[in-house]
Structure formats: C-alpha cells, structure tokens
Amino acid sequence: MQVCHVQLDPLQVTQVARLDLSDFQAAIVLCDEGWVEDGDAGGGGPEGRPEGSEHATDQPGVLRLDSLVMMVQLNIRKCLADRGLPPINIICQKDPPPNAETHISRAPVTPPRARAPRSPPRA
Numbered sequence: 001m002q003v004c005h006v007q008l009d010p011l012q013v014t015q016v017a018r019l020d021l022s023d024f025q026a027a028i029v030l031c032d033e034g035w036v037e038d039g040d041a042g043g044g045g046p047e048g049r050p051e052g053s054e055h056a057t058d059q060p061g062v063l064r065l066d067s068l069v070m071m072v073q074l075n076i077r078k079c080l081a082d083r084g085l086p087p088i089n090i091i092c093q094k095d096p097p098p099n100a101e102t103h104i105s106r107a108p109v110t111p112p113r114a115r116a117p118r119s120p121p122r123a
Contacts, residue, residue: 010029010072010075010076011071011072013078013079016075017082021076021080021085021088022083022085024088025088026088026090027088027089027090027091028092029069029073029076029091029092029093030093031068031069031094035065035068065094066094069094072090073090073092077090
C-alpha cells in the first residue's frame with residue numbers, strides 16, 4: 001500500500017480533476033479549520049460561530065460543514081465517473097471541537113467458528 005498526501009482544495013472539482021485517480025483505491029479527506037473559517041468554502045465565517053469558538057458548533061454551522069464534506073465526496077466520485085474509473089472508498093474526517101475527547105474502543109476479535117462439513121444429500 002502506498003500513501004500520498006495531496007494538497008488541494010477538494011471543494012473545487014477543477015482541482016480534483018487534475019489528479020490522476022487511476023491508481024487510487026481509497027481517499028481520506030481531512031477537514032480543517034480553514035473550511036469553517038473561510039466564508040467562501042467554510043462554515044459561513046465568524047457569524048456562524050458562537051463568541052470565542054474556533055469551530056462551527058451551532059446547528060447551521062454543523063449542517064454547512066456536513067454539506068461541504070458531502071460536496072467533496074461528490075467531486076471525487078464525479079471525477080472517477082467522468083474517466084470511467086471504478087468507485088473507491090472515501091473516508092472523511094471533520095475536525096473535532098477543541099478539548100473534545102475522542103475515545104476509540106476495539107472489540108475483541110473472535111475467530112469465526114469452524115463449520116462442520118456437510119453430509120452428502122440422501123437419495
């Protein structure tokens with residue numbers, strides 16, 4: 001597996017279209033504060049955020065951020081379809097609010113049970 005970092009504005013389909021997507025099997029899109037702070041591409045500028053907050057935490061700001069993430073996914077899928085390439089997995093991560101705790105728990109992995117061999121059908 002090879003991982004490459006691509007620096008572009010995924011909200012602009014013209015920038016995504018410049019990528020050679022033929023070797024991509026998956027994409028991870030990271031949303032940063034720029035999406036929220038930039039009035040053109042983010043959460044609508046400072047008026048969309050509560051006083052003293054660096055992130056859109058009100059409902060309109062969160063919905064705007066969700067729509068931007070969806071737009072990025074659609075831009076990638078459009079570029080793949082335009083080139084006749086197969087679909088890929090797209091993982092999007094929004095930046096959590098400051099001081100937010102993230103907990104990841106892993107369930108124990110249990111191996112699948114061995115199945116008993118099937119007996120031949122009776123005549």
